[in-house]
Amino acid sequence: MKNVILGSTGISTLKNALGCLPLQRDSTEDAVKLIRRAYEAGWTFFDTARFYTDSEEKLGLAFEGIREKVFIATKTMCKTPEEFWNQLNTSLTNLKTDYVDLYQFHNPAFCPKPGDGSGLYEAMLEAKAQGKIRHIGITNHRLNVAQEAIESGLYETLQFPFCYLSTEKELNLVKQCREKNMGFIAMKALSGGLITNAAAAYAYINQFDNVLPIWGIQRMSELEEFISFQKKEPEYSGEIKQLVEKDRQELCGSFCRGCGYCMPCPQKIEINNCARMSLMLRRAPSASWLNEEWQKKMSLITTCIHCNKCSSHCPYGLDTPKLLQENYIDYQEVLAGRRSVS
Ligand code: SF4
Numbered sequence: 001m002k003n004v005i006l007g008s009t010g011i012s013t014l015k016n017a018l019g020c021l022p023l024q025r026d027s028t029e030d031a032v033k034l035i036r037r038a039y040e041a042g043w044t045f046f047d048t049a050r051f052y053t054d055s056e057e058k059l060g061l062a063f064e065g066i067r068e069k070v071f072i073a074t075k076t077m078c079k080t081p082e083e084f085w086n087q088l089n090t091s092l093t094n095l096k097t098d099y100v101d102l103y104q105f106h107n108p109a110f111c112p113k114p115g116d117g118s119g120l121y122e123a124m125l126e127a128k129a130q131g132k133i134r135h136i137g138i139t140n141h142r143l144n145v146a147q148e149a150i151e152s153g154l155y156e157t158l159q160f161p162f163c164y165l166s167t168e169k170e171l172n173l174v175k176q177c178r179e180k181n182m183g184f185i186a187m188k189a190l191s192g193g194l195i196t197n198a199a200a201a202y203a204y205i206n207q208f209d210n211v212l213p214i215w216g217i218q219r220m221s222e223l224e225e226f227i228s229f230q231k232k233e234p235e236y237s238g239e240i241k242q243l244v245e246k247d248r249q250e251l252c253g254s255f256c257r258g259c260g261y262c263m264p265c266p267q268k269i270e271i272n273n274c275a276r277m278s279l280m281l282r283r284a285p286s287a288s289w290l291n292e293e294w295q296k297k298m299s300l301i302t303t304c305i306h307c308n309k310c311s312s313h314c315p316y317g318l319d320t321p322k323l324l325q326e327n328y329i330d331y332q333e334v335l336a337g338r339r340s341v342s
């Protein structure tokens, strides 16, 4: 298996990296075991966020004694310099370290720049000067912010959703990052659960030598599957290519990619999952989507005020309120046992 170099950061790491959002759902003991197993298998890049509750603490525990051997990327959703410092210092404490390798603005609505009045980029520079962070990155779900970040020359990495369902627009971001010597970190490489064939997801991304996928893994069995690719890499050909083509056809057109560009919703509807619930129920184990928590989230669809804020922001031109309604009806039918998910 190849290494990926993250642009001008010079960070060189195995093509398999760990996205640590799902670790929030593991017990501390299981999370630490999983992180250590990944490390023992050669994984050295771990991406977390201040926003992912106790994920940073779990990483901090797992990295005792090996801090210098791994790269830690975390993120801040700060809106002010004061929040920036609070969040950075909390992350450092949780991670039991005095520096992070890559510090990223976490999905900001605009691209922070020096002199824009927010003081955020200046705080990044100061943190770098103090040695608390080594490299500055940005994550986003919006094409326009990602584009601006690339053009600004201010960021060493871009983290953006990227998988075999991505369009020419995302491919273009990957290409531009290569041209600008900027690292590209692929989030949602399993499209938030829509892609269930890990080998196909891996084989597709493996075609792009400047792309580092951070696999959102919760269970040891999922981790072992990705580790197995290190011995035998799945190739983007034959059956895998056919499966990708089939998925693209099946999912083309009016399906929600879960990108979240349309959020937040004034009614707090979790659009990026609720608008594709029918797919999730049928493409992933359905039980977890039918629990009480999700029933409550789905019931919020009935409070939609049809402001159309979501559809006006959807880059795929979806009629989001209509899609939500369709998914709600299907969900109720499945719950009542009148429709099957198989
Ligand atoms: S149309 Fe409905 S779902 Fe969309 S943003 Fe408005 S309230 Fe939320």
Ligand code: SF4
Pocket: 255, 256, 257, 258, 259, 260, 261, 262, 263, 271, 272, 275, 310, 313, 314, 315, 316, 318, 320
């Ligand atoms: S409705 Fe559109 S913008 Fe919203 S999550 Fe789905 S694909 Fe993204």
